[in-house]
Amino acid sequence: MDITIEHLARARLITTEDREIPVSATLRYTTCDPLAVYVDFPAEAALDGEEVTWTFARSLLDQGLRAPAGHGDVQIWPCGRTRTVVEFHSPYGLALLQFQASALRRFLVCTYGVVGSGQEDMAAVVERGLSALFGGV
Template sequence: MERLAARITMRLMTGDERSRLLEVGWSYRSDEPHAVALDFADFQPDATWTLSRDLLVAGLHGPAGEGDVHVAPFDDAYVLIALADDEGVALLAASADAVARFLAATARIVPPGLEHTRIDWDRELKDLLVA
């Protein structure tokens, strides 16, 4: 299994025109090839969101997402990520270049379209049957 980790500075946008910078841990694992984890532990303990790699890639080029997660480009230099839960919506902005570099690095580990070759289907089936 290969792992990739990076820290990307993200701006948490608030409704009162203030914002707060957050250092967010981004991680990717070859055995979970469709997922990118965003770890907000520096801001809120145990706060980790798992996003689709394909959603993040699509969101670099145009609005993408439905449900709890939406991603869209903003001003050519940023990507906006909206995360919703029962407590509300967090709107975050990150450097589009930083996100694109991270996603390009994930593509070197598991090229898009080949994710299925990296999944341990026996383990997944066993986990499904145990649950």
């Protein structure tokens, strides 16, 4: 049985003018993709007015809560004692968001309560990936 965990989180979008705009996000984890976490943003938080979902490694979130982590499209680092910055890069630009670190930690703890670190079913992950790659279900 697949289990999905969703947590609502508040973030602050940091603009190029150093303004902070409050945005909501949904942190999501599903056991059918146990290595990944998803961050869903509503349409009003996106430049093009459509919902946006970012997917990245659960381990990246874990690492980024403690020290700077990531490269490429997603980078995460602590910002003081209470906040965590998540930086998303796309062909359309850059989004820099600050989250309460405690909200991200609570979400991460819940995901590990469902599937522990290192307990991911890698055979199932590989099977689904190959199936998607070669046109299966």
